[in-house]
Amino acid sequence: MQTISRENYLKAILKLEGRADIVSNQALADKLETKPASVTSMLHKLADEGWVKHEAYKGVQLTGEGKGIALATLRKHRLWEVFLVEKLNFGWDVVHQWAEELEHIGGEELTNRLDAFLGHPAFDPHGDPIPNALGKWKDGRNLVQASQAEPGSVVLIKGVLNSGEEFLQHLNTMHIQLGLQLIVVQRYEFDDGLVLEWPDGRQATISHETAQNLLVEMKQN
Numbered sequence: 378m379q380t381i382s383r384e385n386y387l388k389a390i391l392k393l394e395g396r397a398d399i400v401s402n403q404a405l406a407d408k409l410e411t412k413p414a415s416v417t418s419m420l421h422k423l424a425d426e427g428w429v430k431h432e433a434y435k436g437v438q439l440t441g442e443g444k445g446i447a448l449a450t451l452r453k454h455r456l457w458e459v460f461l462v463e464k465l466n467f468g469w470d471v472v473h474q475w476a477e478e479l480e481h482i483g484g485e486e487l488t489n490r491l492d493a494f495l496g497h498p499a500f501d502p503h504g505d506p507i508p509n510a511l512g513k514w515k516d517g518r519n520l521v522q523a524s525q526a527e528p529g530s531v532v533l534i535k536g537v538l539n540s541g542e543e544f545l546q547h548l549n550t551m552h553i554q555l556g557l558q559l560i561v562v563q564r565y566e567f568d569d570g571l572v573l574e575w576p577d578g579r580q581a582t583i584s585h586e587t588a589q590n591l592l593v594e595m596k597q598n
């Protein structure tokens with residue numbers, strides 16, 4: 378179990394580093410839904426391994442080695458998600474939890490064979506880029522949160538900021554999936570809810586929170 382939680386810490390730091398250079402203990406505790414005291418004790422262990430640099434009262438940064446492990450774990454996670462959706466026909470709403478377990482088994486050889494078997498996919502079922510064997514990914518997309526789209530614009534759904542089961546099931550109910558093109562018809566001033574139009578002409582309102590968790594490509598302003 379020890380290894381699992383260490384890799385999950387490294388992944389969480391990697392994701393938070395995308396938003397800030399130095400990640401605070403508090404931000405990490407929030408992300409992992411644990412106590413700051415547990416974070417502090419784990420960070421000491423990770424620092425002893427040489428995977429993070431940790432400064433008391435400031436925060437934490439991944440070392441090159443730590444970043445490598447985090448990217449390899451993320452790669453495995455996202456490839457398993459593709460496998461579960463594309464080859465075993467599971468819905469995008471249920472695969473994250475299994476990938477959380479599968480990402481901790483096997484080594485590079487298994488990951489590379491899985492990658493080749495799937496035809497080297499660039500994105501996972503939630504629209505997140507998959508790192509290649511060197512830990513690099515190409516993401517030429519320019520994505521924004523749907524909440525930023527102005528009325529009159531046409532948006533293409535490309536990703537989600539929340540891959541939790543409840544949110545994805547909500548999207549299923551709303552008939553929103555990756556690759557769908559929608560027209561933003563109106564924004565309610567009261568609560569920033571968005572009225573959207575589907576390709577079949579049907580219209581429905583999504584909440585501000587849903588719009589904030591949807592990543593879109595702007596097709597037309």
Ligand SMILES: [Zn+2]
Pocket residue numbers: 454458472473474476540
């Ligand atoms: Zn996932």
